[in-house]
Amino acid sequence: MAQQPLKTFNDGHTIPQLGYGLWQVENDRAEEVTQLALDAGYRHIDTAKIYGNETGVGRALASSHVAREDIFVTTKIWNDDQGYDQTLRACEESLERLGLKSVDLLLIHWASIHREKYVQTWEAFIELRRRGLVRSIGVSNFPEQQLRxxxxxxxxxxxxHQIELHPYFSQEKLRAVHQELGILTEAWSPLGQGGQLLSDPVITEIAQKHQATPAQVVIAWHxxxxxxxxxxxxxxxxIVSNFESLQVRLDDADIEAINSLTRADGRIGPDPSHIEF
Structure with a gap:
């Protein structure tokens, strides 16, 4: 099994660099696929209240042969739970669904600027960390202004900071802000939701060079x-193949070629500056 690299947070805790995401996974399948991911070697599981599968993830964690202390669990507070008291309550409800006493990472799912509650929500996150219900705290889908x-x-x-990030939308400017502030960057939709990106000639040529799949090349780039x-x-x-991306080593020329794929219209999901949900 490939060695799992860790990244260190600004609070001193660590996170496995390669995780298993559960967006758009039905609750009744979440237990099965989370168990498959753990069996494949993943030790970082990413869920959220809005995914509707925290219960299924919790069942997998409870029945897994992997010890709880060896699994890094992330969940997220949804937009309509923002606000100080609501956030405290929403976290406790997520823990109940997951069957856990604490999570390793809690994220504000979107800044949801129009609600004007993201600062109160962040203050509640600080309190949740103080209470020991959350080990590390972070955000997702924040424009730079709200992050600062x-x-x-x-x-x-x-x-x-978890953001949309893939070769067609590499977020170079925001990644530089993260580096300035000492924040790790986490990519959602890291494969650009497949399709066009995984058949891009630049990606497929590098995949042939390394005898890897296009998805493995993109994950190795991240x-x-x-x-x-x-x-x-x-x-x-x-699930297994994606984990084996850890064995793919790209050279500088590969990385530069993939970097060159980013484009102004590469965003797939909503712009955090303009969403109103």
Missing amino acids: EIIEVTGVTPAI LALGNVVIPKSVTPER
């Missing part, structure tokens, strides 16, 4: 950049 604001108001910097990355699949073979 929560740090300025509270004096507490997120450990990590790892080489230092991103924490959480590919999702419900196909057993792909």
Whole structure:
């Protein structure tokens, strides 16, 4: 089994760099695929309240042969649970669904700027960490302005920022902000949701060179950049294959070629600056 690299947060804790994401996984399948991921070697599981599968993930954690202390669990507070008291309650409800006393990482799922509650929510995160219900705290889908604001108001910097990031949308500017602030970068939709990206001639040529799959090449690119990355699949073979990306070593020319694929219209998901949900 490939050695699992760790990245260190600004709070001193660590996170496995390659994780298993559960976005769009039905609750009744979550137990099965989470167990498959753990069997394949993943030790980082990423879920969220809005995914509706925390219960299934919790069942997998409870029945797994892997000890709880060896599994890094992330969940997220959804937008309509923002606000100080609501966030405290939502975290406790997530823990109950997961069957856990604490999670390793809690994220604000979106800044949801129009609600004007992201600062209160971050203050609740700080309290949850103080209470020991959460080990590390971070954010997801924050524009730079709101990211800097929560740090300025509270004096507490997120450990990590989970954002849309893939070769067609490499987020170079925001990654530079993270580096400046001491925040790890985590990529969602790291494979660009497949399709066009995985058939891109640049990717397929590098895959042939390394006798790897296109998905493995893209994951290896994320790892080489230092991103924490959480590919999702419900196909057993792909769950294993994605984990084996840890064995792929890209050279500088490969990385530069993939870097060149980014484009202005590469975003797939919503722009955090403009969403109103």
